[in-house]
Amino acid sequence: xxxxxxxxxxxxxxxxxxxxxxxxxxxxxxxxxxxxxxxxxxxxxxxxxxxxxxxxxxxxxxxxxxxxxxxxxxxxxxxxxxxxxxxxxxxxxxxxxxxxxxxxxxxxxxxxxxxxxxxxxxxxxxxxxxxxxxxxxxxxxxxxxxxxxxxxxxxxxxxxxxx
Amino acid sequence: xxxxxxxxxxxxxxxxxxxxxxxxxxxxxxxxxxxxxxxxxxxxxxxxxxxxxxxxxxxxxxxxxxxxxxxxxxxxxxxxxxxxxxxxxxxxxxxxxxxxxxxxxxxxxxxxxxxxxxxxxxxxxxxxxxxxxxxxxxxxxxxxxxxxxxxxxxxxxxxxxxxxxxxxxxxxxxxxxxxxxxxxxxxxxxxxxxxxxxxxxxxxxxxxxxxxxxxxxxxxxxxxxxxxxxxxxxxxxxxxxxxxxxxxxxxxxxxxxxxxxxxxxxxxxxxxxxxxxxxxxxxxxxxxxxxxxxxxxxxxxxxxxxxxxxxxxxxxxxxxxxxxxxxxxxxxxxxxxxxxxxxxxxxxxxxxxxxxxxxxxxxxxxxxxxxxxxxxxxxxxxxxxxxxxxxxxxxxxxxxxxxxxxxxxxxxxxxxxxxxxxxxxxxxxxxxxxxxxxxxxxxxxxxxxxxxxxxxxxxxxxxxxxxxxxxxxxxxxxxxxxxxxxxxxxxxxxxxxxxxxxxxxxxxxxxxxxxxxxxxxxxxxxxxxxxxxxxxxxxxxxxxxxxxxxxxxxxxxxxxxxxxxxxxxxxxxxxxxxxxxxxxxxxxxxxxxxxxxxxxxxxxxxxxxxxxxxxxxxxxxxxxxxxxxxxxxxxxxxxxxxxxxxxxxxxxxxxxxxxxxxxxxxxxxxxxxxxxxxxxxxxxxxxxxxxxxxxxxxxxxxxxxxxxxxxxxxxxxxxxxxxxxxxxxxxxxxxxxxxxxxxxxxxxxxxxxxxxxxxxxxxxxxxxxxxxxxxxxxxxxxxxxxxxxxxxxxxxxxxxxxxx
Numbered sequence: 032x033x034x035x036x037x038x039x040x041x042x043x044x045x046x047x048x049x050x051x052x053x054x055x056x057x058x059x060x061x062x063x064x065x066x067x068x069x070x071x072x073x074x075x076x077x078x079x080x081x082x083x084x085x086x087x088x089x090x091x092x093x094x095x096x097x098x099x100x101x102x103x104x105x106x107x108x109x110x111x112x113x114x115x116x117x118x119x120x121x122x123x124x125x126x127x128x129x130x131x132x133x134x135x136x137x138x139x140x141x142x143x144x145x146x147x148x149x150x151x152x153x154x155x156x157x158x159x160x161x162x163x164x165x166x167x168x169x170x171x172x173x174x175x176x177x178x179x180x181x182x183x184x185x186x187x188x189x190x191x192x193x194x
Numbered sequence: 195x196x197x198x199x200x201x202x203x204x205x206x207x208x209x210x211x212x213x214x215x216x217x218x219x220x221x222x223x224x225x226x227x228x229x230x231x232x233x234x235x236x237x238x239x240x241x242x243x244x245x246x247x248x249x250x251x252x253x254x255x256x257x258x259x260x261x262x263x264x265x266x267x268x269x270x271x272x273x274x275x276x277x278x279x280x281x282x283x284x285x286x287x288x289x290x291x292x293x294x295x296x297x298x299x300x301x302x303x304x305x306x307x308x309x310x311x312x313x314x315x316x317x318x319x320x321x322x323x324x325x326x327x328x329x330x331x332x333x334x335x336x337x338x339x340x341x342x343x344x345x346x347x348x349x350x351x352x353x354x355x356x357x358x359x360x361x362x363x364x365x366x367x368x369x370x371x372x373x374x375x376x377x378x379x380x381x382x383x384x385x386x387x388x389x390x391x392x393x394x395x396x397x398x399x400x401x402x403x404x405x406x407x408x409x410x411x412x413x414x415x416x417x418x419x420x421x422x423x424x425x426x427x428x429x430x431x432x433x434x435x436x437x438x439x440x441x442x443x444x445x446x447x448x449x450x451x452x453x454x455x456x457x458x459x460x461x462x463x464x465x466x467x468x469x470x471x472x473x474x475x476x477x478x479x480x481x482x483x484x485x486x487x488x489x490x491x492x493x494x495x496x497x498x499x500x501x502x503x504x505x506x507x508x509x510x511x512x513x514x515x516x517x518x519x520x521x522x523x524x525x526x527x528x529x530x531x532x533x534x535x536x537x538x539x540x541x542x543x544x545x546x547x548x549x550x551x552x553x554x555x556x557x558x559x560x561x562x563x564x565x566x567x568x569x570x571x572x573x574x575x576x577x578x579x580x581x582x583x584x585x586x587x588x589x590x591x592x593x594x595x596x597x598x599x600x601x602x603x604x605x606x607x608x609x610x611x612x613x614x615x616x617x618x619x620x621x622x623x624x625x626x627x628x629x630x631x632x633x634x635x636x637x638x639x640x641x642x643x644x645x646x647x648x649x650x651x652x653x654x655x656x657x658x659x660x661x662x663x664x665x666x667x668x669x670x671x672x673x674x675x676x677x678x679x680x681x682x683x684x685x686x687x688x689x690x691x692x693x694x695x696x697x698x699x700x701x702x703x704x705x706x707x708x709x710x711x712x713x714x715x716x717x718x719x720x721x722x723x724x725x726x727x728x729x730x731x732x733x734x735x736x737x738x739x740x741x742x743x744x745x746x747x748x749x750x751x752x753x754x755x756x757x758x759x760x761x762x763x764x765x766x767x768x769x770x771x772x773x774x775x776x777x778x779x780x781x782x783x784x785x786x787x788x789x790x791x792x793x794x795x796x797x798x799x800x801x802x803x804x805x806x807x808x809x810x811x812x813x814x815x816x817x818x819x820x821x822x823x824x825x826x827x828x829x830x831x832x833x834x835x836x837x838x839x840x841x842x843x844x845x846x847x848x849x850x851x852x853x854x855x856x857x858x859x860x861x862x863x864x865x866x867x868x869x870x871x872x873x874x875x876x877x878x879x880x881x882x883x884x885x886x887x888x889x890x891x892x893x894x895x896x897x898x899x900x901x902x903x904x905x906x907x908x909x910x911x912x913x914x915x916x917x918x919x920x921x922x923x924x925x926x927x928x929x930x931x932x933x934x935x936x937x938x939x940x941x942x943x944x945x946x947x948x949x950x951x952x953x954x955x956x957x958x959x960x961x962x963x964x965x966x967x968x969x970x971x972x973x974x975x976x977x978x979x980x981x982x983x984x985x986x987x988x989x990x991x992x993x994x995x996x997x998x
Contacts (some may be wrong), residue, residue: 098293098406114402122294122402145293 059163075153077186080136083129083167084183086147086177093173094148097124101140101149110140111134127169131159152179154188198264203629213255213266214242224268225277225306227391228282228343229256232448233352239343241284241306243276244268254680274310282313284341287322287366288392295339297393300406300996303341323603324369330377331918332384332452334401340394342634346386353449354380355608370394381581381903388438388448395590399459400436400916409435412515415710415811416446416454417513418910419580419805421560422813423450427458427805427824433460434805434825444561445813451581452919453903453910458805460912465788467800468829478792483830485841490797491529491844493779497751503736507744509764510722511756512711513907515809515835517820517858519713520720520728520753521838527727528845531753532738535724536717538902539679539710541742541765541984543884545688548813550725550732550872553718556814557698557706557893558674564589567671568596570662572694573993574678574708575605578921583708587864596665600625601678601927602898603971604964613662619968620985621900623686628655632663633700645878649885651912666701673703679710683765685986689884695877708812711907714956715990716812720862728862729869743765748773755793756783756801756834757908761790765986768953783834785827786908791972800831803909807833808855820859894926895933897947897970897988905975906976924978926960928971934961937990944993945970953983956993 034101041047066073097114099100113126140149159165167175174184196207200213200222206217210820212235227239235259245460247265250272255266257874268271279532285307292298320750324337342361342637358378363369372378386395409428416423423446428436437458439450470486471478483490497505508526510519519536525533526534537543540771549714555697558561562789563569563586591597591609598613599605602620615625619906632655634643655663666673675698681690684861699703709715720730724738744752745760754760760770774780787804793797801807806827810820811879827833835855843851852858874880902917911917927945939945942962947970957972965971970990 037863096294097402098298099408102292103405114404116402 051081052147053057075155077153079186080138080151080153080158082138082175083131083134083172084150084152084179085169086150086176086183087173092142093123094146095124095127096148097122098145098162100143100145104139104143106137106139107133107135121142124169126157127172129172130165131167131178132165147187149170150187152183154179167185196260196262196264198260198262198266201268202265207260207823210259213244213253213258213260216260217255217268222268223309224255225310226256227302227306227341228345229724230345230348230389233345233348233389238346239284239341240280241277243273243280245270245272245276246875248294269617271282277310277846277858278312278776281307282316285311285315286317287338287720288341289321289323291339291340294402295336295393296334296340296401297390298405301393302391310842313786322366327371327375328377329372330379330398330920331915332398332456332905333387334396335400336394336396337370338394339390339392340370340381341521342370344392345389346369346370346392346395349386349389350380350629350899353385353585353588354382354822356380358383360388360716366860366873366906371674377920381453381577381921382449382451382585385439385449394987397436397455399456404435405432410824411813412805412822413440414821414824415712415813416450416803416817417811418453418457418906419451419582419712420556420709420814421580421582421815422446422712422811422815422819423454423582424819425454427705429805429825432825434461444559445817446582446816449585453581453906453916456915457913457916460909461785461805462913462953463786465786465912466828466831467784467787467798467807468831470800470830471787471798473796478798480797481920483832483837486797487837487841487844488798488801491841493796494529494531494751494753494781497779501531501750502530502546504738505749505752506531506753509538509741509744509758509760510534510536510717511758511763511821511907512538512717513715513804514535514713514717514722514756515721515807515855516713516716517809517837517855517863518756518807518834519717519722520862521729521835521842521856523721525842525845527841532733532736533724533740533744533749534722535741535744536714536722537682537741538760538763539683539765540687540740540874541683542685542687542689543740543742545880546725547764547883549875550730551718551723552707552874553730553872554707554709554714554814555816556676556708557704559815560586562672563587564593566590566595566674567666568598568665568703570598570600570666570673570675570697570703571708572600572626572675572677573681573684574600574676574689575601575680575900576607576678576708577608579679580708581903595716596885598662598665602900602969603966610666613658615658615662616725616966618966619892619894619896620966621892621896622681623684623689623693624653624892625659626657626690627653628659629663629666630693630697630700631655632660633667633697636660636663636667637700643696645698645881649881656878666697667730668704673701674699674706675701675703676706676708680898682707682709683717683899683901683985685984686884692877692881692884696881699877700776705967706814710901713811715814715816716810719812719866726872729866730872731869732872745770745773746792750777750782751779752777754780754795756786757786757803757910758782759789759791759911761903762824762911763907767974767979768981780919780994782906783837785831786912799837800829801834801837802827802831806831807835809833809835810859818859818863820856847965866922893968894987895968895970895990897972897982897985899972899974899982899985901975902973904928923973923976924960925976927957928960928962928965930965930967930969931961931963933965933967933969934959936990937993939990944991946991947982947990948991949983949987950989953981955981955983957982 102110109130113130117123226242237254242255245251245267411626424440424442588609596612764770781797
């Protein structure tokens with residue numbers, strides 16, 4: 032009898048609604064965590080694994096020595112390398128392709144690299160419009176490396192003490 | 195037998211066995227660098243130190259024989275500590291450049307450092323560096339990486355027979371080098387690449403091309419000589435990256451020749467034929483297989499109808515696979531073409547004419563060869579022709595065998611030769627008759643060989659020949675006689691063959707043939723002969739022309755199968771060029787275009803080269819060795835047997851369609867097992883056929899030609915690293931100083947060589963004491979050597995210098 036009365040009073044007073052509105056009302060005044068993408072972005076760890084790049088030394092010489100360790104370690108088998116002797120007698124790649132459709136962004140290639148040539152940058156905004164664009168060639172990777180070198184270097188520096 | 199313990203387990207081994215040998219037998223891991231089962235023991239690297247009870251210090255397992263009651267521990271704290279310390283010493287001066295080192299991934303130092311070394315380096319001082327050497331186009335050096343195991347040095351002394359690499363200096367100043375700045379020219383030099391446990395000696399053509407772990411390995415058989423060496427072909431994404439030896443102790447042990455190792459470079463030649471081509475109005479037009487095959491058949495049929503069965507000559511490469519040989523003869527005979535031959539170097543067939551020829555095998559197994567007591571080689575330079583037979587001969591010589599050479603010129607041998615007979619004018623027959631004569635006199639057996647007497651009428655044995663006869667006729671000794679490539683290509687090849695047969699009969703020796711190509715025996719077995727069918731069975735009808743007669747008088751049409759380049763491969767290149775360019779129709783089945791072929795051929799059909807086709811080679815011992823394709827043929831090229839299968843089907847021949855090459859092989863095997871073995875006419879009968887040769891005069895100059903080591907087939911000729919080696923000769927006429935002065939020719943002169951009505955050729959002269967008198971020695975199959983005709987008597991004139 033009492034329970035019934037309680038239920039009845041609650042229902043005519045919209046108690047459940049008020050309870051729900053209380054949560055809404057509280058969040059109305061709390062500080063928001065929603066990010067207004069693309070105007071805003073979440074902060075990224077220096078270890079973020081995004082688009083790949085091939086780095087160069089400050090004097091412009093490519094770092095990659097075609098040791099093929101990244102190709103060997105890649106669990107998705109997305110890296111294809113052809114190597115040969117370059118005109119100055121050093122070991123260089125003649126082809127360095129990464130198939131981004133196959134890549135699982137595990138970062139093992141970066142771990143395996145003895146000269147920090149292949150890196151995963153923090154770039155995460157890229158798309159492919161045509162067939163075949165998913166294959167990152169050596170030229171494309173070196174261009175990405177050139178473009179983001181400062182950022183790449185900063186990220187490595189930040190993470191250095193943990194390596 | 196002695197009993198001993200390794201790691202607390204009982205083992206026994208024959209007295210004198212080394213600890214490391216027992217450990218290898220029992221699969222107990224002992225690290226090592228300088229020890230190699232095929233080389234002598236030096237115990238210099240100390241990596242194999244093991245603990246032995248009652249020994250104050252650890253002992254090297256590679257130099258310590260097991261003894262009764264010995265207790266050995268390979269992984270005790272003492273042994274491990276010793277191994278760790280040795281590894282630390284080795285790494286003091288070894289650069290840490292594994293990522294750019296070609297040996298990375300297959301490096302013994304890398305593997306053993308991981309397993310037996312310490313994980314941290316205590317060495318902070320500067321490392322030693324050593325200047326690299328340029329030792330030729332085959333081997334790349336990086337001497338800083340050398341750990342001084344001296345395997346390469348011992349290989350040179352013990353296997354290659356040339357001390358080309360040596361160690362100078364001591365301790366940290368020890369360096370491996372060539373003493374003087376020179377190249378390493380041994381014909382088996384490439385094996386030091388496999389021997390080197392680190393990346394100090396690596397393959398130059400493979401330099402920086404790939405990694406050991408990414409290569410696919412396919413077992414194959416080497417295609418350049420009749421030894422049939424076992425090899426592995428390593429491919430990367432369908433491209434052959436390198437060829438390495440595959441261990442087979444009864445054939446090639448662990449070695450292969452440089453020719454087998456580096457010829458693969460020719461597969462990537464820009465000359466590769468990628469599509470069927472038909473010549474229209476003197477222009478090559480690409481076409482499809484159907485059209486090309488139909489055009490080929492129609493053209494051949496038109497000529498056959500007009501001119502008859504003998505109007506088409508078919509030259510099949512002696513390195514074509516068994517399946518190709520069998521299907522080729524089946525297709526050709528089905529079309530009515532009877533002139534089929536694979537004996538391209540040969541020019542004298544008189545002893546085999548009409549009758550069956552003997553199967554060109556070694557006559558004994560290679561392992562028996564090294565145990566022979568007396569070996570007679572006639573017209574053979576095994577060092578360049580079959581480098582691994584040369585290795586067996588060297589082993590035999592080391593065991594005390596008397597090796598006798600009868601050659602047109604003097605060669606450098608890397609083993610002790612008991613006697614070297616080099617008759618003047620390349621007349622190999624005379625010393626052989628001299629030996630035969632001496633043998634008959636010695637044994638007083640003339641009555642049994644009465645029929646030989648007329649041939650020995652004018653023969654007087656020299657003391658040297660008598661000595662050789664004594665060695666051959668000792669009785670109770672194992673004697674092996676071989677007819678080499680130069681005896682088979684000789685203008686008296688038949689007579690040489692018969693005299694050798696007589697010698698073998700007389701001395702109860704084995705008679706063997708060191709043949710051209712990888713599959714001469716296979717070609718014989720499959721019936722690629724003008725008068726013999728599959729299994730060597732004599733044809734009663736439909737006998738054709740042999741390789742030499744086919745080009746001597748030009749025929750209206752030719753079929754060239756398996757990359758035959760008549761302008762290089764045939765005995766008489768001048769006649770071959772004339773015959774082919776005059777003929778109405780030539781079809782070339784070849785992996786390659788380029789060269790003369792484009793001028794004379796009407797159709798070029800691309801077939802697979804050796805790593806690209808499955809097949810079988812029969813080596814000189816008579817072993818059927820099948821192999822698989824390692825990589826797909828480029829472009830529209832197809833394996834030769836598939837092309838021939840299609841042709842047979844198009845001709846509506848009796849041939850059933852084979853779905854796999856094994857079916858072809860098995861069909862042939864069935865035939866071979868069911869035909870009676872070949873019986874040759876008696877020696878006496880066959881000797882009658884060569885009678886006229888023996889009355890020929892001894893006088894006059896004669897040209898002797900020889901196929902250089904890296905000019906033997908179309909693939910080798912396109913391998914750039916091999917062509918860049920010092921073994922590639924120049925087009926020179928080499929003369930004895932005495933002969934040269936007789937014709938007032940000096941080293942800087944040019945010489946005109948002429949045979950009436952056949953050819954005329956002008957070429958520079960080189961004076962060489964190794965050439966006997968009355969001999970003009972010229973390397974054949976060279977670029978620009980096209981005007982040089984066949985071997986034999988010639989006239990020589992001094993070319994005035996102003997014309998030169």
